[in-house]
Amino acid sequence: MQPVLNVEDIKRAEVALTRVGISVSELMHRAGYAAAQEALEMGDDVANVAILCGMGNNGGDGWVAAEALQSRGVNVKVVTPIDPDELSGDLARQMAQRAVRAGVSTLVGPSRDELEGLLSAADVVVDCMLGTGFHGEPRAPFDIWIDCVNGCGTRVLSVDVPSGLSAQTGHAPGGCVMADITVTMLALKPGLLADRGRDACGSIVVAPLAEQTERIVVDADPVAWRADLEDYLDVMVPRSNSVDKFTRGSVLVVGGSSRFIGAPVMAARAAARAGAGYVTLAVPDAIAPIIQSHVLEIPVVGLPSDSGGTISKEACKTVSELAEKSTSVLVGPGMTVTSGTTAVVSSLLSCDRPLVVDADGLNCISRLTSNALPDFPELLRRNAPLVLTPHRRELGRLVGRQDNPPDSLSEQLEEARNILWSDGGSELCVVAKGSATACVSVERAVLPKPGPASLATAGSGDVLSGIIASELAQTYGRVNGLAVLCAFACEVHGYAAALAEQRYGSRGVMATDIIDCLGLASDALAEHIEFPTDDEEPVA
Known part of the structure; x- marks a missing residue:
């Protein structure tokens, strides 16, 4: 690095x-x-x-x-x-x-x-x-x-x-x-x-x-580390024919509302394309039939919903039971912020599965903490990996800077560390998204290679959260460096966007195009690293 x-x-x-x-x-x-x-x-x-x-x-x-x-x-x-x-x-x-x-x-x-x-x-x-x-x-x-x-x-x-x-x-x-x-x-x-x-x-x-x-x-205590491909060796899952859909991990995606139907679909499809063996999508029952018609390979579970078409408090028990059967969980895409969705996010923070919180899941945390997450460290302390994926405005809301959110990589790093230092645990990573993304853990901040400008499109954040949840599932949350795993997911995300550009042009890429290129991107990155035998060093 x-x-x-x-x-x-x-x-x-x-x-x-x-x-x-x-x-x-x-x-x-x-x-x-x-x-x-x-x-x-x-x-x-x-x-x-x-x-x-x-x-x-x-x-x-x-x-x-x-x-x-x-x-x-x-x-x-x-x-x-x-x-x-x-x-x-x-x-x-x-x-x-x-x-x-x-x-x-x-x-x-x-x-x-x-x-x-x-x-x-x-x-x-x-x-x-x-x-x-x-x-x-x-x-x-x-x-x-x-x-x-x-x-x-x-x-x-x-x-x-x-x-x-x-x-x-x-x-x-x-x-x-x-x-x-x-x-x-x-x-x-x-x-x-x-x-x-x-x-x-x-x-x-x-x-x-x-x-x-x-x-x-190094003695000067770098504010971050720029990752090279060989740095991802410890978090990459070697290819093997000795697998089935269960050994490749299972992902539960919780989100959606009558207003935002596409976000959870994109997150779930991204988790599947990124290599998870089994993905389940839990959405308000009001939209479940519509969503099921768009994801034939992914089972859809209808959750109790309120009159506005959002997940209600009554869904907490079902969501917790689904989470216990999954290898990792993603919550937030398209779910909006209500008392019901806030209760669901709170219940998932208490579960013992690797958890990714994105989009409105983060905004629910802001609501739970009155935009002062560093003052509520007990909310994030858990025994399984927790990944928060805020863009700059979401990060600003989490730390009380909703009127002047971080506007540089330096400020992203600073505010992410404010959250981490208040928690003090090693199971937390903040993926602070921007023109350059920083994956910040207690041990270090890792900067993946930035993706192309085509990532600046609606839904690409949902895709990234699905990739991270998929990587957590495939490693069963047992990784040597959570920030490095998240950075690898960002590299796959960026490379998939670059591949999509070749087909649709730099201004024509949509989030679904990125999803379709995820498998190719993962293979291409893996081909740049030769997995060593027990007595060899990795070669990039």
Whole structure:
């Protein structure tokens, strides 16, 4: 797994490196050399490079890269807002003066026409304007420079973070550089992986800069870990012909209402497509005949319902009995929030089966806790796995932020941990969904590879909850890392959406299309990992 550090923790890691004998100056040199090497590898014909330097240490990296590229025979020109001798930062000024003495050509405070002409003639543009400490909106001249970079049509490499993007939040209120490659130093940052960062960064290359970096970054207590395929080996169920529909686990899906008929159907079909051997769907009896006609392979149980077509309190006993016969349970899709559905969710929280709570099941928990779940830790304490799958607005309601829900990956992680720390148990995982999803447990937060934008469609969350319930059923809740299992389910979900895009286009995918591709996605991911024998290590 790849560690992800908050920006403040990156600063502390830099200080830790200086304490083991690597000076800030040496770190800047290594960062500049790493950027120069990546620039050279952006094509076979890199002969002209334009480097846009700011006035801080990010600009200092650019001056080092300029000198390194010139030593390799590349025609380099550095664009700077002020004369190198006038830079206020001592280290950046020293790097700039050294590059000028080495013969690096500069362009000071260019007009827009001059800059556009330079950028369009370059083979690669290196962006070293604004670094990881930046937040807010870029000021002149950098706002103009960013526009010029994005309009030049030349390949772009950003150093540490695309200028204008917050490396912490992934926000860019004033616009940011859209890079082809981002070379980031020491470790990944949250803002590179979510929201605008997903579009702005292009391919991300991590430059460790020192052999001590791995240890120091781990000691810095990463805010999250980015998963690689081999990390899922312990939660994947190896293929075997020695199975039947019972040994592959059974899933109970509880949800639905006269208003939302499709949500529980999609969740149940996703659980089946993801590999569960047996799926049962429990819905209000008012809609059970309609739903049964849509899921021929899945038995439908009608639950007592009220006059509004929602599950009533009288269903609690039946639901509990069905749960006891199942390997895992999913509650919430399409059920709406009433006194009856809230009672059903409360009763399932008390059962001893692995439980996934999604959609209105989460909103029922918000109602039970008056939008203050961290103040009611006893509600979530149980002896079987519990997975909550809130998107940002649902997460906001759970923690009392319904008027200002989390708007970044950083805040998703923070609020998920507020829920986890109040509970304190190892059987809870919060799958905080957004442009990047974080699967957060007490042990660690795992970031699966984000899926495509086609997941932003109604019903895709129901599909994900069905996959998670299916994975829990197939492992019988006995997993080595609940967050890793949930992250694997997210990867299957995302890959299935990518396969659906090939058939329907990036804007044409619907949730049911994702369901149809789940089996293919699971097989494709499994083929990338070779299951080891007892004395072998996994190969990815």
